[in-house]
Amino acid sequence: MTTITDPQQDGGFRLSQLIYDTRYRSTTIQVIALIAFLMIIAFLIRNTVINLGILGKDINFSFLGTASNYDINQRLIPYDSADSHFRAAMVGLLNTLLVAVLGCILATIIGIIAGVLRLSKNWLTAKIMAVYVESFRNIPVLLWILAFMAIFTEMDRQPKSFRGENAQNSMWLWDSVAVTNRGTYIPAPVWEANSSLVVITFLLSLLGIWAFGKYSMRRFQATGELLPNFWIKLGIFVVPTLVVYFLLGRPVGMELPELKGFNFAGGTFMRNSMLALWLALSFYTGAFIAEIVRSGILAISSGQSEASAALGMRPSRTMNLVILPQALRVIIPPLISQYLNLTKNSSLALAVGYTDLRSTLGGTTLNTTGRELECMLLMMLLYLLVSLTISSGMNFYNKSVKLKER
Amino acid sequence: MSDIRTQDIAFVREEILDQQPPPRSQLGVAKWLRENLFSNWFNGLLTIVSIVVLFMVLSSVLPWVFGGVWDAGSLAECRDILNERFGNTHYACWAVITERWQQLIFGFYPETEYWRAIVAFVLMLVAIMPVLFDNLPRKLLWVTIAFPFLMVWLVWGGTIWGPLSVAVGFVIGGIAFSIIDRRYSSIIALIAAVLITIVWWLFIGPSVVEGLNALIPLGELKRVESRELGGFMICLIIGISGIALSLPIGIVLALGRQSDLFIVKMICVGFIEFIRGVPLITLLFTASLILNYFLPPNTTFDLTLRVIIMVTLFASAYMAEVIRGGLAALPKGQYEAADALGLDYWKAQRLVIMPQALKISIPGIVNTFIGLFKDTTLVMFIGIFDMLALSNAIRANSEWNGIYWELFVFIGLIFWVCCFAMSQYSQWLERKLRTDHR
Numbered sequence: 050m051t052t053i054t055d056p057q058q059d060g061g062f063r064l065s066q067l068i069y070d071t072r073y074r075s076t077t078i079q080v081i082a083l084i085a086f087l088m089i090i091a092f093l094i095r096n097t098v099i100n101l102g103i104l105g106k107d108i109n110f111s112f113l114g115t116a117s118n119y120d121i122n123q124r125l126i127p128y129d130s131a132d133s134h135f136r137a138a139m140v141g142l143l144n145t146l147l148v149a150v151l152g153c154i155l156a157t158i159i160g161i162i163a164g165v166l167r168l169s170k171n172w173l174t175a176k177i178m179a180v181y182v183e184s185f186r187n188i189p190v191l192l193w194i195l196a197f198m199a200i201f202t203e204m205d206r207q208p209k210s211f212r213g214e215n216a217q218n219s220m221w222l223w224d225s226v227a228v229t230n231r232g233t234y235i236p237a238p239v240w241e242a243n244s245s246l247v248v249i250t251f252l253l254s255l256l257g258i259w260a261f262g263k264y265s266m267r268r269f270q271a272t273g274e275l276l277p278n279f280w281i282k283l284g285i286f287v288v289p290t291l292v293v294y295f296l297l298g299r300p301v302g303m304e305l306p307e308l309k310g311f312n313f314a315g316g317t318f319m320r321n322s323m324l325a326l327w328l329a330l331s332f333y334t335g336a337f338i339a340e341i342v343r344s345g346i347l348a349i350s351s352g353q354s355e356a357s358a359a360l361g362m363r364p365s366r367t368m369n370l371v372i373l374p375q376a377l378r379v380i381i382p383p384l385i386s387q388y389l390n391l392t393k394n395s396s397l398a399l400a401v402g403y404t405d406l407r408s409t410l411g412g413t414t415l416n417t418t419g420r421e422l423e424c425m426l427l428m429m430l431l432y433l434l435v436s437l438t439i440s441s442g443m444n445f446y447n448k449s450v451k452l453k454e455r
Numbered sequence: 456m457s458d459i460r461t462q463d464i465a466f467v468r469e470e471i472l473d474q475q476p477p478p479r480s481q482l483g484v485a486k487w488l489r490e491n492l493f494s495n496w497f498n499g500l501l502t503i504v505s506i507v508v509l510f511m512v513l514s515s516v517l518p519w520v521f522g523g524v525w526d527a528g529s530l531a532e533c534r535d536i537l538n539e540r541f542g543n544t545h546y547a548c549w550a551v552i553t554e555r556w557q558q559l560i561f562g563f564y565p566e567t568e569y570w571r572a573i574v575a576f577v578l579m580l581v582a583i584m585p586v587l588f589d590n591l592p593r594k595l596l597w598v599t600i601a602f603p604f605l606m607v608w609l610v611w612g613g614t615i616w617g618p619l620s621v622a623v624g625f626v627i628g629g630i631a632f633s634i635i636d637r638r639y640s641s642i643i644a645l646i647a648a649v650l651i652t653i654v655w656w657l658f659i660g661p662s663v664v665e666g667l668n669a670l671i672p673l674g675e676l677k678r679v680e681s682r683e684l685g686g687f688m689i690c691l692i693i694g695i696s697g698i699a700l701s702l703p704i705g706i707v708l709a710l711g712r713q714s715d716l717f718i719v720k721m722i723c724v725g726f727i728e729f730i731r732g733v734p735l736i737t738l739l740f741t742a743s744l745i746l747n748y749f750l751p752p753n754t755t756f757d758l759t760l761r762v763i764i765m766v767t768l769f770a771s772a773y774m775a776e777v778i779r780g781g782l783a784a785l786p787k788g789q790y791e792a793a794d795a796l797g798l799d800y801w802k803a804q805r806l807v808i809m810p811q812a813l814k815i816s817i818p819g820i821v822n823t824f825i826g827l828f829k830d831t832t833l834v835m836f837i838g839i840f841d842m843l844a845l846s847n848a849i850r851a852n853s854e855w856n857g858i859y860w861e862l863f864v865f866i867g868l869i870f871w872v873c874c875f876a877m878s879q880y881s882q883w884l885e886r887k888l889r890t891d892h893r
Binding site for chain 2: 093
């Protein structure tokens with residue numbers, strides 16, 4: 050019987066070993082891939098340089114410092130047409146973030162409610178929620194954005210129809226919210242002197258709730274006594290702020306919208322474009338989140354709830370202590386990607402004329418300066434930055450609720 | 456015990472009672488209502504709220520839908536008819552659909568050539584069927600292979616030689632690969648085959664096509680420009696091409712991301728994370744605004760093709776992540792078993808890993824397909840007239856100025872049917888392929 054031995058390496062290294070020898074093959078493949086990749090990149094850069102040369106352009110970001118000469122109707126930071134293109138881009142970025150944050154909050158609320166109700170034992174409610182989820186998931190978000198916009202602009206609520214003794218339309222919620230076809234007016238807080246004290250008290254009471262939670266837990270673990278946590282926390286949340294508020298003579302007021310001339314004035318004005326985008330994105334993403342929540346809860350085997358019932362836990366404690374902590378682990382990773390999707394979908398603001406990042410940097414700035422390459426690169430970079438920030442933040446949170454495996 | 460006499464006991468039943476019917480609350484409708492709608496006060500409240508909401512929605516939507524006018528020339532005419540019939544105009548004007556549905560489906564495609572689009576659509580159904588259902592005759596797969604070339608020929612027109620030369624390129628590449636593969640390593644064969652195919656497509660093919668066009672213009676159809684395409688048709692073209700191309704590219708990217716080759720892995724990770732980090736709309740703008748910068752001077756190529764490429768790249772990055780999830784979910788033993796059987800990398804992937812990984816990731820894959828199909832509406836921003844852009848165009852017409860909901864309902868319904876069918880198919884496929892816990 051012969052034994053198989055390694056082939057004699059008498060000839061030293063041969064060229065064919067680069068392909069046939071597993072020791073070298075991976076290096077060969079990688080080198081080829083790298084060369085191909087670099088060649089493609091070089092090809093693209095060379096073309097770009099030639100094309101820019103033909104057009105007599107260069108790559109130059111100095112336009113960001115020059116005056117933008119256009120106005121933006123919605124801004125979170127002070128801005129006017131004398132400000133630079135860079136500031137315009139920042140205004141747009143903040144608008145994108147505003148609608149993304151508002152959308153994520155509302156979508157989460159809608160998604161949790163719809164997901165839980167779809168699992169409810171109530172046949173009718175479950176079916177209604179199924180219809181909601183299936184209709185929003187299977188129709189493009191762009192169509193929903195346009196439809197919500199049409200609801201707002203086409204409704205028969207012109208500001209002038211609020212006028213008169215027996216007006217056709219009226220404001221809602223004790224005359225504080227005016228929904229018109231030009232936009233919605235909501236009350237704006239007015240910060241008078243000493244109002245900062247109220248805010249500080251409120252923040253301190255939040256800190257107090259957190260500290261109390263820690264204390265109560267320690268006490269529970271030491272003595273086994275359970276304090277009425279919920280009521281005490283509610284007390285800390287409400288009482289100190291209210292006491293300071295009234296002691297200082299109500300320093301925080303409300304400015305209500307009022308009908309003046311042909312339109313409303315005062316309060317905070319929310320544009321239809323923003324409302325439509327916000328609601329459409331929230332309901333659309335909410336449908337996806339509902340499915341995520343549902344599958345998360347279904348993923349916890351019924352043995353878990355039976356076990357906690359056997360331990361004598363009430364249904365609410367079962368939910369809080371057994372089901373939710375386990376379901377969250379299943380829910381959070383897809384939830385992150387839904388938040389990312391919502392943020393990216395906010396670029397569809399284009400359809401309704403909301404001034405987001407794409408509309409300022411990738412829209413008006415691009416068109417007035419004619420620097421497509423720079424604007425597009427910068428815009429992609431900013432979106433990339435936002436996406437990476439969200440995903441890393443949420444991944445950090447995910448790590449904290451993940452099952453600790455040792 | 457036997458001392459007890461019957462007269463001492465007040466009452467003894469001597470015959471067995473008939474079976475009683477269950478209480479009424481435990482029967483039929485009452486039981487169902489009790490269990491499903493009013494099991495406790497909270498459920499009762501939910502039911503009442505649901506009924507109120509349902510009533511409010513249906514009482515305004517149903518008359519609107521069924522009271523609608525189907526036959527009118529303009530919105531004003533529609534409203535006249537409604538005023539005459541009901542005294543108000545709170546009803547739909549479906550006449551816009553009866554008058555403009557062809558435009559919504561075909562865009563600005565020449566009316567005399569509609570048959571070509573319809574033939575292409577029917578061919579598409581025939582081509583998809585053997586892929587979806589494996590109990591159909593396998594010979595139908597030839598239609599699937601031929602379909603892309605036939606579709607291009609039917610939709611864009613011209614002679615058949617152009618699409619045919621592209622197909623010949625694939626055949627030449629395949630033959631070259633199998634010949635060289637027999638003599639040398641498969642890496643060399645692959646590189647050589649790709650190079651030969653590209654040489655054919657770029658340099659030899661076009662002149663051959665020109666010659667053949669001049670000699671025998673076989674199957675000459677009227678040329679249709681890309682900007683004449685639109686409506687549901689362009690959605691289908693972009694959607695189906697994207698779906699068909701993004702799966703293989705996604706698989707390659709996922710394998711690249713999972714591979715041990717550092718440089719390949721880095722390239723794949725960079726590509727996937729970049730594409731997933733930016734909105735599709737920026738990629739579409741890239742396709743329409745700045746792609747010309749990256750191409751050799753004076754190359755022009757079709758906007759539809761550029762959009763298909765961008766949509767495909769976009770979807771394949773998402774696909775790669777979905778498939779990576781499937782790969783990661785496979786137990787390590789499967790990889791080791793494949794190695795133990797002596798399979799090389801590609802054989803192991805083809806025979807052991809991929810069939811299982813793809814099966815696990817079916818829901819994600821189909822979700823990506825659905826997302827891609829819905830995202831085809833975004834092309835309206837770069838000047839392609841899809842259904843939503845056409846709805847704007849119809850509204851801009853003075854006859855139909857101010858009509859929203861009828862068009863939205865029509866478009867939404869088409870998308871809903873397509874996407875819902877896809878998700879139902881994926882659930883069916885999942886059930887069919889399930890091999891555990893029977």
